[in-house]
Amino acid sequence: MSKLEIKDKQVVVPGEMLAEGMDYLPGFGTYRDKDKIIANRLGIADIQGRALKIIPLSGRYIPKNNDVVIGKVFDITFSGWRLDINSAYSGMLILKDATTEYIARGADLTQYYSLGDYLVCKITNVTSQKLVDLSMKGPGLKKLGKGRIISVNPHKVPRIIGKQGSMVNMIKNLTKCWVIVGQNGLIWLQGKPSEEVIAIKAIRKIESESHLPGLTERIKAFLESIVSDKSKKQDTTKQDATKQDTKPDKRPDTKPEGESQ
Amino acid sequence: MTYEKRHDQRRPEETRVIEAKAGVIPNADGSAYFKIGNTVAYAAVYGPRDLHPKFMQDPSKGVLRCNYNMMPFSGMGDRVRPGANRRSKEISMVTEKAILPVIDLSDYPNAVVDVFIELPQTDAGSRCAGICAASIALADAGLSMKDLVSAVSVGKVDKMIVVDLDYEEEAYDDGPVADVPIAYISATDEISLLQMDGEITKEELMKGIEMGKKACLKINEIQKKALKDRFNNPNGDHNEQ
Numbered sequence: 001m002s003k004l005e006i007k008d009k010q011v012v013v014p015g016e017m018l019a020e021g022m023d024y025l026p027g028f029g030t031y032r033d034k035d036k037i038i039a040n041r042l043g044i045a046d047i048q049g050r051a052l053k054i055i056p057l058s059g060r061y062i063p064k065n066n067d068v069v070i071g072k073v074f075d076i077t078f079s080g081w082r083l084d085i086n087s088a089y090s091g092m093l094i095l096k097d098a099t100t101e102y103i104a105r106g107a108d109l110t111q112y113y114s115l116g117d118y119l120v121c122k123i124t125n126v127t128s129q130k131l132v133d134l135s136m137k138g139p140g141l142k143k144l145g146k147g148r149i150i151s152v153n154p155h156k157v158p159r160i161i162g163k164q165g166s167m168v169n170m171i172k173n174l175t176k177c178w179v180i181v182g183q184n185g186l187i188w189l190q191g192k193p194s195e196e197v198i199a200i201k202a203i204r205k206i207e208s209e210s211h212l213p214g215l216t217e218r219i220k221a222f223l224e225s226i227v228s229d230k231s232k233k234q235d236t237t238k239q240d241a242t243k244q245d246t247k248p249d250k251r252p253d254t255k256p257e258g259e260s261q
Numbered sequence: 262m263t264y265e266k267r268h269d270q271r272r273p274e275e276t277r278v279i280e281a282k283a284g285v286i287p288n289a290d291g292s293a294y295f296k297i298g299n300t301v302a303y304a305a306v307y308g309p310r311d312l313h314p315k316f317m318q319d320p321s322k323g324v325l326r327c328n329y330n331m332m333p334f335s336g337m338g339d340r341v342r343p344g345a346n347r348r349s350k351e352i353s354m355v356t357e358k359a360i361l362p363v364i365d366l367s368d369y370p371n372a373v374v375d376v377f378i379e380l381p382q383t384d385a386g387s388r389c390a391g392i393c394a395a396s397i398a399l400a401d402a403g404l405s406m407k408d409l410v411s412a413v414s415v416g417k418v419d420k421m422i423v424v425d426l427d428y429e430e431e432a433y434d435d436g437p438v439a440d441v442p443i444a445y446i447s448a449t450d451e452i453s454l455l456q457m458d459g460e461i462t463k464e465e466l467m468k469g470i471e472m473g474k475k476a477c478l479k480i481n482e483i484q485k486k487a488l489k490d491r492f493n494n495p496n497g498d499h500n501e502q
Contacts, residue, residue, distance in 0.1 A: 011488075011489050011492045011493075013400060013409070013485045013488040013489060014363075014400045014405075014406040014407065014408060014409055015406070015407065015408030015409050015447070015448050015481070015485070016485065029405070031407070033448070038407075038408075038448065040365070040405050040406055040407055041400075041403065041404075041405055041406070042400045042401060042403060042488055043403075056403050057403070057492065058290070058291065058401060058402060058403035059290070059402060059403020059404070060290055060308065060309055060310070060402075060403070062368065062369075088308065088309040088310045088311055088369060088371075088372035089311075089371075089372070090311075128370075129320060129370050129371065130369075130370060130371070130372075155403070211492055
């Protein structure tokens with residue numbers, strides 16, 4: 001008789017026995033040793049019928065085909081650009097896939113993408129030796145303008161995006177920021193500086209609490225409380241400013257940021 | 262006078278008090294703290310990341326690179342000259358070899374996983390503490406591992422076979438002393454580190470290893486608990502007991 005040693009969604013560590021017996025099948029992050037199934041990664045156990053797998057909680061990004069990632073140009077070659085994609089491996093964006101514009105022979109490639117530019121691009125191929133091909137042809141793929149880039153744990157990206165983008169849309173709506181989430185754990189935000197700070201706080205909260213149940217409700221409550229606090233404070237500071245009429249060049253929206261730290 | 266009772270009243274098979282935490286260094290990809298008695302080890306894992314110099318790259322699998330470092334005033338005796346020396350280089354190498362059997366780096370060709378082990382305070386058994394900390398940190402970094410490696414030193418002080426010698430026992434003057442650090446992989450019942458300093462008979466050595474294996478099983482539980490505790494406390498506040 002097969003016996004399950006763990007509960008669904010429990011945190012498991014390498015070397016921990018998940019099940020005994022041949023009725024269960026080892027999935028991602030597990031291996032079979034005779035009749036036992038043992039975890040070989042730190043993560044959350046996921047039981048799907050007879051299959052046992054582990055959803056990792058930590059680790060660097062490993063490039064995967066069809067992922068949309070945010071990369072930073074760090075080298076320009078004869079035939080394209082080399083991008084740092086927050087991984088052990090860099091991505092190659094060749095001329096053909098870089099833009100729909102015509103690029104003349106011998107043109108200065110920095111006028112398209114220069115060193116240090118951040119690009120949203122898609123991974124089109126990953127070889128066995130982890131050579132990564134990138135493309136800029138597709139909806140939403142573009143060069144990023146001003147804004148902030150933050151780095152998060154790449155394994156938390158699905159939680160930050162949510163089901164059909166529900167979580168990231170909530171952050172966008174409540175903070176009025178533009179947000180682009182790369183699968184490699186880089187996130188670009190643009191909005192009012194004070195709103196950007198709130199969005200970043202919400203993302204950090206998701207990152208640290210994503211393995212606990214009821215995440216969406218907690219993040220919603222968190223964002224709403226900050227946003228309503230902020231609007232109240234802004235109202236009072238505006239009233240004070242009109243009453244006393246002192247320090248006219250002080251920006252009221254910078255105040256709540258410092259206080260909430 | 263013979264050494265019949267351990268100076269700190271421990272039983273022969275008893276280790277010093279152990280404390281372990283995972284995720285103590287936010288900037289690292291994985292990190293751990295491991296304290297056994299007065300020996301304290303921190304391990305930080307970075308990677309998989311690009312490996313330079315390029316000639317060290319291996320196109321078939323990733324490379325594990327360990328770095329063991331004792332801090333200048335960590336010991337009980339004189340100041341240790343900072344930086345690498347023969348001893349630390351050897352210990353870095355044996356740490357790598359102790360951990361390699363459990364870790365699978367085939368997914369990371371041409372890349373490196375760096376492990377930095379720092380010892381701010383030592384009281385013997387530092388390479389074992391380093392291996393324990395490193396294996397927690399590697400699991401915390403999300404790498405694929407068959408099991409956690411646990412390590413402890415065993416040995417002979419005068420006529421007594423003991424587990425987890427401290428500095429006072431290692432420096433015992435009135436009789437022969439042997440110090441045998443071992444690293445044990447419980448999943449496969451393998452020993453991945455076995456060194457010896459001193460004199461010991463074959464029978465005594467075998468007895469010591471058996472005692473060491475039992476101690477390693479207990480250490481393994483503590484290591485696993487440290488990793489789980491990291492996620493039971495969402496605020497990331499690991500400093501409280």
